[in-house]
Amino acid sequence: MSKVEENKLLKQxxxxxxxxxxxxxxxxxHTTISDIVREADMAKGTFYLxxxxxxxxxxxxxxxxxxxxxxHVVAQSGYEKLEDPADKVIAIINDIxxxxxxxxxxxxxxxxxxxxxxFRRAIGRAENNYITFFQNILGIQDAQKLxxxxxxxxxxxxxxxxxxxxxxxxxDLETYRPFMTRIVRKILETEx
Amino acid sequence: MSKVEENKLLKQxxxxxxxxxxxxxxxxxHTTISDIVREADMAKGTFYLxxxxxxxxxxxxxxxxxxxxxxHVVAQSGYEKLEDPADKVIAIINDIxxxxxxxxxxxxxxxxxxxxxxFRRAIGRAENNYITFFQNILGIQDAQKLxxxxxxxxxxxxxxxxxxxxxxxxxDLETYRPFMTRIVRKILETEx
Amino acid sequence: MSKVEENKLLKQxxxxxxxxxxxxxxxxxHTTISDIVREADMAKGTFYLxxxxxxxxxxxxxxxxxxxxxxHVVAQSGYEKLEDPADKVIAIINDIxxxxxxxxxxxxxxxxxxxxxxFRRAIGRAENNYITFFQNILGIQDAQKLxxxxxxxxxxxxxxxxxxxxxxxxxDLETYRPFMTRIVRKILETEx
Amino acid sequence: MSKVEENKLLKQxxxxxxxxxxxxxxxxxHTTISDIVREADMAKGTFYLxxxxxxxxxxxxxxxxxxxxxxHVVAQSGYEKLEDPADKVIAIINDIxxxxxxxxxxxxxxxxxxxxxxFRRAIGRAENNYITFFQNILGIQDAQKLxxxxxxxxxxxxxxxxxxxxxxxxxDLETYRPFMTRIVRKILETEx
DNA sequence: AATGAATGAGGGTTCATTCAT
DNA sequence: GATGAATGAACCCTCATTCAT
Numbered sequence: 078m079s080k081v082e083e084n085k086l087l088k089q090x091x092x093x094x095x096x097x098x099x100x101x102x103x104x105x106x107h108t109t110i111s112d113i114v115r116e117a118d119m120a121k122g123t124f125y126l127x128x129x130x131x132x133x134x135x136x137x138x139x140x141x142x143x144x145x146x147x148x149h150v151v152a153q154s155g156y157e158k159l160e161d162p163a164d165k166v167i168a169i170i171n172d173i174x175x176x177x178x179x180x181x182x183x184x185x186x187x188x189x190x191x192x193x194x195x196f197r198r199a200i201g202r203a204e205n206n207y208i209t210f211f212q213n214i215l216g217i218q219d220a221q222k223l224x225x226x227x228x229x230x231x232x233x234x235x236x237x238x239x240x241x242x243x244x245x246x247x248x249d250l251e252t253y254r255p256f257m258t259r260i261v262r263k264i265l266e267t268e269x
Numbered sequence: 270m271s272k273v274e275e276n277k278l279l280k281q282x283x284x285x286x287x288x289x290x291x292x293x294x295x296x297x298x299h300t301t302i303s304d305i306v307r308e309a310d311m312a313k314g315t316f317y318l319x320x321x322x323x324x325x326x327x328x329x330x331x332x333x334x335x336x337x338x339x340x341h342v343v344a345q346s347g348y349e350k351l352e353d354p355a356d357k358v359i360a361i362i363n364d365i366x367x368x369x370x371x372x373x374x375x376x377x378x379x380x381x382x383x384x385x386x387x388f389r390r391a392i393g394r395a396e397n398n399y400i401t402f403f404q405n406i407l408g409i410q411d412a413q414k415l416x417x418x419x420x421x422x423x424x425x426x427x428x429x430x431x432x433x434x435x436x437x438x439x440x441d442l443e444t445y446r447p448f449m450t451r452i453v454r455k456i457l458e459t460e461x
Numbered sequence: 462m463s464k465v466e467e468n469k470l471l472k473q474x475x476x477x478x479x480x481x482x483x484x485x486x487x488x489x490x491h492t493t494i495s496d497i498v499r500e501a502d503m504a505k506g507t508f509y510l511x512x513x514x515x516x517x518x519x520x521x522x523x524x525x526x527x528x529x530x531x532x533h534v535v536a537q538s539g540y541e542k543l544e545d546p547a548d549k550v551i552a553i554i555n556d557i558x559x560x561x562x563x564x565x566x567x568x569x570x571x572x573x574x575x576x577x578x579x580f581r582r583a584i585g586r587a588e589n590n591y592i593t594f595f596q597n598i599l600g601i602q603d604a605q606k607l608x609x610x611x612x613x614x615x616x617x618x619x620x621x622x623x624x625x626x627x628x629x630x631x632x633d634l635e636t637y638r639p640f641m642t643r644i645v646r647k648i649l650e651t652e653x
Numbered sequence: 654m655s656k657v658e659e660n661k662l663l664k665q666x667x668x669x670x671x672x673x674x675x676x677x678x679x680x681x682x683h684t685t686i687s688d689i690v691r692e693a694d695m696a697k698g699t700f701y702l703x704x705x706x707x708x709x710x711x712x713x714x715x716x717x718x719x720x721x722x723x724x725h726v727v728a729q730s731g732y733e734k735l736e737d738p739a740d741k742v743i744a745i746i747n748d749i750x751x752x753x754x755x756x757x758x759x760x761x762x763x764x765x766x767x768x769x770x771x772f773r774r775a776i777g778r779a780e781n782n783y784i785t786f787f788q789n790i791l792g793i794q795d796a797q798k799l800x801x802x803x804x805x806x807x808x809x810x811x812x813x814x815x816x817x818x819x820x821x822x823x824x825d826l827e828t829y830r831p832f833m834t835r836i837v838r839k840i841l842e843t844e845x
Numbered sequence: 846a847a848t849g850a851a852t853g854a855g856g857g858t859t860c861a862t863t864c865a866t
Numbered sequence: 867g868a869t870g871a872a873t874g875a876a877c878c879c880t881c882a883t884t885c886a887t
Contacts, residue, residue: 695868695869696869696870697870697871698868702868
């Protein structure tokens with residue numbers, strides 16, 4: 078990679094990191110392009126060399142961060158060494174929750190913006206195919222049923238843990254986690 | 270109530286209804302005060318006689334609409350005639366889901382803006398005290414435990430049904446509802 | 462007319478006069494909205510209360526100035542008292558040339574922007590119907606032939622006199638006028 | 654000429670042709686340097702090796718195209734074989750009008766930008782000296798009188814034929830041409 | 846109480862031009 | 867000579883809010 082190419086990637090990363098930091102601090106709507114480039118110490122025009130507009134930046138940021146999250150799961154959660162499908166799922170969830178508790182602004186950003194569709198894409202990139210990935214874990218062959226199950230668990234965990242992690246409301250994560258875990262096991266047992 | 274008082278309330282209602290219609294159609298950010306007053310056939314200045322700013326309007330709109338929703342539950346869901354606590358909860362959920370499916374724009378508006386705190390307030394107004402309300406239904410005496418349970422169910426239902434109702438994704442509501450119902454029953458049985 | 466109404470008209474006039482002055486000094490393309498409102502001592506937003514954009518302002522300016530010009534002709538050229546059609550036309554032309562020589566920036570602005578279509582509209586407004594006006598003068602009944610004749614004379618006079626008035630190039634107006642006048646008479650005699 | 658020199662000329666020509674095509678299609682103001690170099694398949698910086706700025710390009714383009722136009726007249730109009738001065742002038746005018754009707758975008762570009770000064774220069778280059786050229790044709794010795802006559806005819810023809818060719822307004826060229834020709838003959842007979 | 850003309854900071858975006866490579 | 871990433875001033879336009887009437 079040439080020095081110029083390298084520099085471009087660096088510039089883009091700096092813009093994305095800066096934007097991410099501002100989006101999570103001030104909110105998307107209240108962050109202006111001017112804010113971003115000022116913080117990133119660039120000219121306004123430079124922004125438009127890398128992103129068509131604020132919305133493209135946002136979308137790429139979501140995918141990027143979701144990919145990161147999932148890559149960590151694959152590498153660090155140790156789910157592969159476990160036998161029981163439910164244990165695997167819980168391991169994955171715990172890994173993600175631990176990540177999010179360490180970086181609550183990431184949770185804020187992802188949860189406000191992550192749609193099921195984007196998530197699917199993000200997982201897909203990291204793991205080639207998210208369906209195969211979950212089929213291997215859960216052993217559900219029917220793609221439709223598999224999707225409903227995964228969807229339900231992801232929505233359940235992310236929505237309940239959002240204010241638990243961010244505001245310790247109604248309780249803190251360590252108090253809530255066992256309860257949540259028990260429910261996840263039950264969801265997995267529920268007939269579709 | 271004097272005629273003047275009455276008139277003021279009418280004006281305010283007209284502004285709120287108009288704003289709600291525009292917020293759900295064009296989105297909050299893309300709705301201007303000008304849009305609202307033009308539609309409501311008033312002068313711009315009049316808006317500021319009734320609301321401190323755009324954000325106060327939004328907040329009051331959320332509370333108002335959530336109250337409406339809950340009032341309907343109390344009056345129409347028939348939960349009171351049922352015996353089993355789980356049946357009562359399911360009846361309430363079904364009533365709300367039916368309401369939301371009829372008015373998807375309401376779901377869009379509420380879900381994007383409704384926080385646990387606002388919901389608590391809305392229920393409280395409609396039924397005097399939301400804790401008592403759910404205590405009577407669920408028979409859980411410990412206020413903390415009660416809150417966790419209610420919180421979990423509300424978050425679970427609202428988050429999973431959001432894209433199901435609005436986008437029939439991953440499946441439509443009638444396909445999803447039995448699965449969701451079975452899980453709610455299991456959540457209610459789960460030990461805290 | 463209410464005081465408010467009056468004020469609005471005043472504001473609009475001030476904007477138009479200021480814009481006219483800047484357009485003729487710096488050119489249309491190099492005049493910004495900011496320039497105009499700064500000079501007119503107003504806020505930027507005020508501009509957009511009166512004009513949709515710079516182009517609408519320009520068009521209205523052209524029509525307004527062309528109307529002025531033509532109104533003067535009707536009132537002051539004395540063409541009505543003359544017998545011979547050619548004499549009438551020459552009187553009108555002389556009146557216009559005299560006006561333009563007094564206000565060369567008006568010539569600059571009008572000539573750069575005045576299309577045959579706009580001119581027709583401007584005359585039409587001032588004299589109800591430009592066809593009738595010229596029919597009365599020239600005695601040509603066929604509308605098509607009349608239009609060609611009027612068009613030819615207007616284009617001839619305006620194009621030749623443009624640099625003559627503005628730059629005394631190739632000669633000054635008083636030297637050029639007799640030659641031009643003789644040609645106009647010949648054009649009027651030319652068979653269509 | 655060295656290969657390098659040749660290459661430079663080629664680059665410059667390609668830039669000018671591309672710019673001309675874009676200026677006449679999208680207009681000068683709406684054509685960006687980026688557009689030009691993208692179309693010409695060069696880098697942005699290269700543009701500034703050949704032209705000081707956008708305006709210099711425009712000016713050189715006008716002169717270049719006017720020269721082309723006139724060179725065609727000299728080579729193809731056949732005016733030299735005619736006897737009568739008026740016939741010669743008409744032949745030249747007809748040749749130019751035919752050229753312009755074939756390439757209306759050229760007319761648009763030239764007419765919007767061509768000043769008497771530029772035209773004089775363009776003729777001069779093609780024919781060494783525009784005064785001698787017209788002296789030979791018209792037989793007018795007095796340079797001042799000659800210039801007035803040439804100026805008058807050029808302005809008359811170009812201004813009247815502009816909207817006739819581009820918009821067939823008020824009539825089309827073939828309908829207008831005989832009338833215009835008769836007038837040109839009369840102008841030539843008019844005493845200065 | 847009601848009006849709506851006026852405000853002006855700030856939004857996103859463009860693009861001629863420069864300059865390190 | 868050629869490149870194209872970077873610049874940043876300047877553009878047009880929006881709109882929440884104010885205030886004289």
